[in-house]
Amino acid sequence: MSQAATSAARRKPNRGYGRWTPALFLAPAVLTLLLIGIYPTIFALVTSFRRYNITRPREGFPFVGFENYVHVLTDSTFWSSLFLTAKFYVAVLPIQVVLGLAIALLLHKPGMGLLKSLARVTLVVPLATTYAVVGLVGRLIFNRDFGVANQALSVFGLGPIDWLSTQDGAFAAIVIMDVWQWTPFCALIFLAGLSMVPGEIEEAARLETSSKLALLRHVQLPYLLPGLTAVMILRSADVLKLFDMVFVMTRGGPGSATDLISIYIQRVGFRIFDLGTASAQAILLLILTIIISRLYIRLLYREVH
């Protein structure tokens, strides 16, 4: 709304709507989210203070205070799963950022109109592919005997690697599939950043220097930084959420090689049916996520305040 309109609204008490009109419009969405989002969260919080194993209903579900939290925080499997999730993030992020930036620069470079539009459009395909199906395709590609990954390696005289049955192989395989699916996301964000650079500034800089690196560092980088921040934060939240692709491809195995945090909590809750412990883990994960999303808001939505 324009400045004039706002001050006019302030002078006149009649803004064309009553005090409760916004509430009426908001109520359906807010009440629904309270019912399906907040209420279950509170229920999980309550459950996290109980002993709650539904395979042993005769013991009841007694309140046990912080027992579940103490159990979780002293549980080395929980910590190693969290550590593995961090390791996965550290493995995928640099590859996705560097590859994404390279793709964005290729798409930003003048010329090659038709091929460029084609590449730009195909970037959307990995992002829309059902995560579970990515896992299915991953199992075919990384099969030891008839997988195309080993065929590609054999061209270079390498392999065959037993991807999905070895610890390192399985971890590498889920990293590769994640890089395939999410590099386009980074590329599109960086491309949006690059196209924000004012044309005349970029052209002037191109006349000044022939070095692509200097151009990138001094002219384009400032426009890329907000996108980089968004990528770093969103990817961290996504990795904490990551379930479908890894579950289908490896079920967290072999051993605990790909047992990322969401997979681990799912197993404690729905294989071992220890819902008290799983709820405590989920609440801790939620706290971590809330910190991340506050950070995202703080860094990227400054103008809203």
Added chain:
Amino acid sequence: MRISSGKLLHALGLTAVVIFTLFPFFWMVSASFKTQADILSSPPVWFFTPTLQNYAEIFADTKVSGAIINSLIVATCSTLLAVILGTPAAFALARYEFRGKSDLWFWFISNRMISPIVLALPVYLLAIQVGLLDTHLVLILIYLTFQLPIVVWIVTDQFKSIPADLEQAARLDGADQFTIFRKIYLPLGAPGIAVSAIFSFIFSWNELLYALVLTRRAVQTAPVVATSFMSGYELPWGKIMATGTVIVLPVTIFALIVSRHMVRGLTMGATK
């Protein structure tokens, strides 16, 4: 004709991008037309006589067709609900100033980040208590937790771009807020609403964790059924890949339609 080496490299790079992004998709589709013998051949074959056998099998399999119908019911109903509930909220966020507005706004985004496992545990227990386990309704409701924020975000953005003068003029004609919403904002915001609906549909169509936990036989969605083929001694690879193709194809087409808005949809509008 002379082609400079820079141009050649550019063309090669772009071709590499296309191959990189399409390869797994291509490999899935090509496997869906292979016989089991062709799929199991080592090293894998690239040229083969295509067969429609896998598609014939999955379309005859009531489990697969039933799952696709379930997915359609759940994704369509939840998307419709998300639009019906979300657009009025977007109108309020775009047009009114009120206390707690930014907190509300941020609450909507935080929902985008929360791991589904956090809600899957309590919703599973609650669904057992009220007898909603293995129903379409429970999935439709739980999918709203990620669809509503998306609809609210994208549509608020669109509503903000509608000039305020139109509203002033309508108000002078005596229109109340509901009429303004219905007669001005809904039609002019239609493109944004459509984009947000497509995103909602894609995300719920693709969802696996909630569907895995909250359904049994009756309401299994397509990703759950595709995953369930992954057990047993000899995997029916052709059938699995054909099912995968059938699942992915519609959402890929939808995604191509909204490709210009992909970044906005995935970052909740943080980068424009």
